[in-house]
Amino acid sequence: MRLHESQAKDGRFLLRIDADEKVGYRMLTPDYGLYLVSRDGTRVLCAPAPTPAWHWQSFLIGQVLPLAAVLQGLEVLHASAVELAGYAVAFVGPSWAGKTSLAVHLVRRGAAFLTDDVVALESSGEKVLAHPGAGLTSVRHAEAHLLGEEAMELLGSPIGRDDDAVRVAIKRKERPLPLGAVYLIHRGGDPIDTVLEELRPADPRLILASSFNGFVLTPPRLINQLDVCARLSRSAAIFKATVPPTVGASTLAELIEAHAVATLESRRAS
Amino acid sequence: MPPDKSNNDQGMLAARVRLPDHVVYRSFAAETVVLNLKTGKYHGLNRSAGRMLEVLESVGNVKDAAARIAREYGQPVETVQRDLCGLCADLTERGLIEVDGPER
Numbered sequence: 001m002r003l004h005e006s007q008a009k010d011g012r013f014l015l016r017i018d019a020d021e022k023v024g025y026r027m028l029t030p031d032y033g034l035y036l037v038s039r040d041g042t043r044v045l046c047a048p049a050p051t052p053a054w055h056w057q058s059f060l061i062g063q064v065l066p067l068a069a070v071l072q073g074l075e076v077l078h079a080s081a082v083e084l085a086g087y088a089v090a091f092v093g094p095s096w097a098g099k100t101s102l103a104v105h106l107v108r109r110g111a112a113f114l115t116d117d118v119v120a121l122e123s124s125g126e127k128v129l130a131h132p133g134a135g136l137t138s139v140r141h142a143e144a145h146l147l148g149e150e151a152m153e154l155l156g157s158p159i160g161r162d163d164d165a166v167r168v169a170i171k172r173k174e175r176p177l178p179l180g181a182v183y184l185i186h187r188g189g190d191p192i193d194t195v196l197e198e199l200r201p202a203d204p205r206l207i208l209a210s211s212f213n214g215f216v217l218t219p220p221r222l223i224n225q226l227d228v229c230a231r232l233s234r235s236a237a238i239f240k241a242t243v244p245p246t247v248g249a250s251t252l253a254e255l256i257e258a259h260a261v262a263t264l265e266s267r268r269a270s
Numbered sequence: 271m272p273p274d275k276s277n278n279d280q281g282m283l284a285a286r287v288r289l290p291d292h293v294v295y296r297s298f299a300a301e302t303v304v305l306n307l308k309t310g311k312y313h314g315l316n317r318s319a320g321r322m323l324e325v326l327e328s329v330g331n332v333k334d335a336a337a338r339i340a341r342e343y344g345q346p347v348e349t350v351q352r353d354l355c356g357l358c359a360d361l362t363e364r365g366l367i368e369v370d371g372p373e374r
Contacts, residue, residue, distance in 0.1 A: 201298065202299060204303050207298075217310065
């Protein structure tokens with residue numbers, strides 16, 4: 001059964017995802033290859049496209065493994081995350097919102113890297129745990145230029161590059177952390193000031209819409225998704241960050257770090 | 271109150287309700303989200319309606335559920351009965367609960 005098909009503007013197919021009762025899930029993309037994920041998500045078979053390993057592995061990490069995680073009972077958000085004040089802090093937003101750049105700048109300021117692009121969540125009592133992802137991130141060339149050579153060297157080891165970004169292997173946190181705060185990053189609004197607004201309460205639709213892998217719609221997945229998102233709404237502070245286009249990732253990181261640390265330490269104290 | 275509506279409420283009060291297996295709900299910070307797994311539709315209930323659903327599921331009997339909620343919220347039981355019957359009618363129409371007893 002075809003679950004998903006996407007095409008480029010010129011009609012070339014980009015990604016096909018099929019479900020098969022025996023095999024599980026089949027993900028086919030001309031740019032990255034063919035990937036089979038078992039029904040329970042415990043096995044992944046890869047037939048990568050003939051491209052450098054770092055390139056097809058970005059698809060494995062960004063699409064295939066999140067599917068496996070969902071099938072194993074985790075829930076995944078399209079987000080980057082770092083550790084601040086002992087908690088996971090996640091940044092959710094569309095592509096080009098600056099989630100990765102924000103995470104990178106926070107790491108440069110001393111935060112521990114947790115994950116880029118996808119964060120896997122698990123219910124744990126009344127809390128939600130955020131699991132570490134692969135220790136890899138893609139830094140757009142413009143951002144790398146702003147960071148400078150020294151900062152990029154301290155960030156990690158480059159393992160590949162394309163026209164858009166350099167892929168960096170980065171040291172990451174090794175254990176899951178309780179999710180303390182989520183920032184929904186939105187570019188626009190006031191032309192000068194960044195506005196951080198606590199969403200209390202957060203609209204459940206906003207939280208559910210941050211979920212990934214919209215094509216796995218089995219009852220166990222939907223129930224787990226509802227469960228994790230409900231716990232997240234009750235246990236994590238959720239903020240909307242409206243960021244003017246003129247505010248760079250470095251400035252935003254400084255602001256968010258101070259805001260998140262104050263929020264999380266206040267929560268811990270109460 | 272129009273006689274038909276009054277009779278309907280009386281019928282509903284005497285009924286037992288249950289959540290079908292294909293209906294699940296979870297409490298978010300200020301709202302309860304109900305998911306009908308058969309239709310794939312999500313429904314939102316405000317805080318008090320969400321609490322009513324919890325008590326209904328737990329108690330199973332509309333009249334007793336109304337009594338418990340009235341005590342919990344310190345409200346007149348007649349008011350709660352009316353609100354609860356209205357909620358049950360709405361949830362039944364949406365296929366989110368099943369009613370057994372005098373009111374269908």
